[in-house]
Amino acid sequence: MPWDDAGPTRRMLLFGGTRGTGFEVGRLARARSWEVVALARPKSAFDGLTALGCTVVIGDALEPHDVRAMARTHGQGAVVVSTLGGGPVGRSADCWGVMTVVDAMVIAGVRRLVLVSSLGAGDSRAFASDKLIAAIGAVLEEKTRAEAYAIGAGLDLTILRPGGLLSTPATGGGALFDTPRVHGRIARADLAHLILDCLDTPASIGRTLSAVDRSTVSGPPDPVELIPARLARPACVGP
């Protein structure tokens, strides 16, 4: 592991970093002196990542060769964050892209993954509104398949399922809930903070957590909030 004056430099392989939540992750990680290696498609806008000091690897998350080469070259000692999304159902980044990343991690021996999925995927689908299912039910099925694939790979995995994403400034109110029953929204910048916090919190490994802003949360009475500082202490983990 490389060292600088501030201590060990941590390395992140970032998938989905060209915009949205992924870009916020890159920005925050660089501010915290992470080395960030981000995959970007050739026609994507990646100048912002370069300006942040990220290393940009040109490639496509749907192409196993591209992702495996990136993991092989840059994966040693790295953690992986995926905020991939989009593309046609059946060959989407939400599913196929995530599976490609997972396979590359397994081959390269990279173990830690924070995967951004969505409320409405997996066991949270039962609590999704009819409106949401009608709008993006097929995408949520893709995300459900991706979650299952990542779990099956036996990685050191944290799945985060955000509610509706907002491109508003961070409120600091982003929170993780250990229940699939919550609803709410969260700023992408706050979600990025939670992603980084999970990477600092070994107790988040093996968990699937809902991510919404405390000020917007609704659901069962008194949903159990697992803020990262408490995640680190198993005694505080809820039912």
Ligand SMILES: NC(=O)c1ccc[n+]([C@@H]2O[C@H](COP(=O)([O-])OP(=O)(O)OC[C@H]3O[C@@H](n4cnc5c(N)ncnc54)[C@H](OP(=O)(O)O)[C@@H]3O)[C@@H](O)[C@H]2O)c1
């Ligand atoms: N929008 C919401 O309200 C909402 C709610 C819950 C969960 N989510 C999920 O949260 C995550 C982040 O969403 P977001 O809206 O912040 O981000 P986003 O704008 O959907 O960004 C998706 C990222 O994936 C990249 N990508 C897509 N296909 C790719 C491919 N084949 N190869 C390489 N990169 C590829 C995109 O790159 P390009 O720039 O090249 O396209 C982009 O960087 C996504 O998984 C999304 O599904 C979204």
